Amino acid sequence: MIETPASAQLVEAFTNTVDVELGTDDITEPAQLAAWLTERELLAPGTPVGAADHDLGLRLRAGIREELGLHVGDTPDPGLVRAADEALRELPLLTTVGGRATGTVLVPAPHLPPVGQALAAIAIAWSRLLITGEAARLKRCAEHGCAWVFWDVSKNRSRRWCSMRVCGNRTKARRYAAKHATTVAG
Numbered sequence: 001m002i003e004t005p006a007s008a009q010l011v012e013a014f015t016n017t018v019d020v021e022l023g024t025d026d027i028t029e030p031a032q033l034a035a036w037l038t039e040r041e042l043l044a045p046g047t048p049v050g051a052a053d054h055d056l057g058l059r060l061r062a063g064i065r066e067e068l069g070l071h072v073g074d075t076p077d078p079g080l081v082r083a084a085d086e087a088l089r090e091l092p093l094l095t096t097v098g099g100r101a102t103g104t105v106l107v108p109a110p111h112l113p114p115v116g117q118a119l120a121a122i123a124i125a126w127s128r129l130l131i132t133g134e135a136a137r138l139k140r141c142a143e144h145g146c147a148w149v150f151w152d153v154s155k156n157r158s159r160r161w162c163s164m165r166v167c168g169n170r171t172k173a174r175r176y177a178a179k180h181a182t183t184v185a186g
């Protein structure tokens with residue numbers, strides 16, 4: 001069993017605030033994003049999240065979700081990735097020479113307001129996964145009706161579905177139906 005690093009846990013939780021299958025989104029409103037960040041101790045209780053910061057958060061989430069689809073063979077939407085990169089420009093990070101001891105090589109730029117610091121923490125978690133290569137284990141389920149983000153614990157990082165039993169079989173059943181339909185039509 002490959003333990004999920006803290007960075008992956010944070011990114012996984014953040015990207016799964018949207019549930020494609022249920023059609024729900026836990027952070028539709030700025031206040032919901034504030035609550036989410038507070039719950040994870042990234043933001044002090046009572047700190048309001050403005051519309052602009054909320055927008056940054058949503059763009060960041062959408063872009064990362066696209067990149068996670070890449071890990072199961074999907075093609076990321078370049079518009080969403082670009083929008084996330086533009087959001088990241090508003091959340092600059094600094095490196096620290098002495099960060100090795102504390103594990104804080106990347107830190108949010110000190111001038112960022114509290115909400116910016118909180119969103120930058122998510123950006124740092126994502127950067128860390130990319131730098132270590134661990135990002136490859138974090139994937140968006142290849143079944144598009146599900147699109148749940150999961151941490152692939154398989155030895156060879158070959159999983160494409162959040163659950164083989166549910167999503168893997170769904171994909172197979174659809175493929176079978178499509179093949180069968182073609183056969184009948186042909």
Ligand SMILES: [Zn+2]
Nearest residue numbers: 141146162167
């Ligand atoms: Zn799935």
